[in-house]
Amino acid sequence: MPDGVRAGFPVYWRDFGTGPDRALLLHCALAHSKAWTPLATELSDRLKMVAPDMPGHGRSAAWDQRCNLHDQVTAIASDCLGDGGHVIGHSFGATVSLRLALEQPGRVQSLTLIEPVLFAAAGQSDASVLQDYIDTSQEFAKALARKEWETAAADFIGLWGDGRPWDALSDRERTLFASQMTFIQETETCLLQDTAGLLQAGRLEGIDCPVLLIRGQKSEPVIAAIHATLARRIPGAVDTVVDGAGHMVPITHPGHVAQHIRALLDT
Secondary structure, X not given: OOEEEEOXXXXXXXXXXXXXXXXXXXXXXXXOXXXXXXXXXXXXXXXXXXEEOOOOOOOXXXXXXXXXXXXXXXXXXXXHHOXXXXXXXXXXXXXXXXXXXXXXXXXXXXXXXXXXOOHHHHHHOOHHHHHHXXXXXXXXXXXXXXXXXXXXXXXXXXXXXXXXXXXXXXXXXXXXXXXXXXXXXXXXXXXXXXXXXXXXXXXXXXXXXXXXXXXXXXXXXXXHHHHHHHHHHOOOOEEEEEOOOOOOHHHHOHHHHHHHHHHHHOO
């Protein structure tokens, strides 16, 4: 469980597995590298994995707003990827994974995107679903704008958490999640407006590594619309639904997710 400087930022990371192939694991917002433990255990014979904590998460340094957040997380991920390997990302981490495949195609052997929250992609499949999500998130957006961090965190957990209500969380968890809302606030333009240009014409169509999309059957409708866009535009991408799962599918259903990833690795 080493720590050091990655892409100029103090980062903590975990190593998993002893398999012959290398892989990079990128967690969702408000999580940390340890959240990958159940899935990494399932894949430990096949993959040797590195999982960094994002800025402001886990044991990495607090986010200091030194630059564009998505740029910084992508740079950290690129550093951790080293000479190359398979890339597996969840939620916000999946948007970074997608960016790696677009910007450094020769280093990404396969790409697994688990519920990427690139909301702008939903608009290319079903604009009404995207608008419904924006409407549903209005109170959350207002809380962010007002810097009402605890209210924003409660709304965020309600939409994207593991099913536990806000009041069921410990005081430590509530305090931590509220402190991480500044991170979430900085992701909004990238995810809703695609400021990184991931959806520009021809970009997704140029991905030539095997791509697997995994989503939970109980997830927010906007996720299915995002997947529909990516599955349509990325050549050969496979869209897979895990029955009974929600947004936290790699944590709640690691065996099912691992089974699909193994199939991808065998292609």
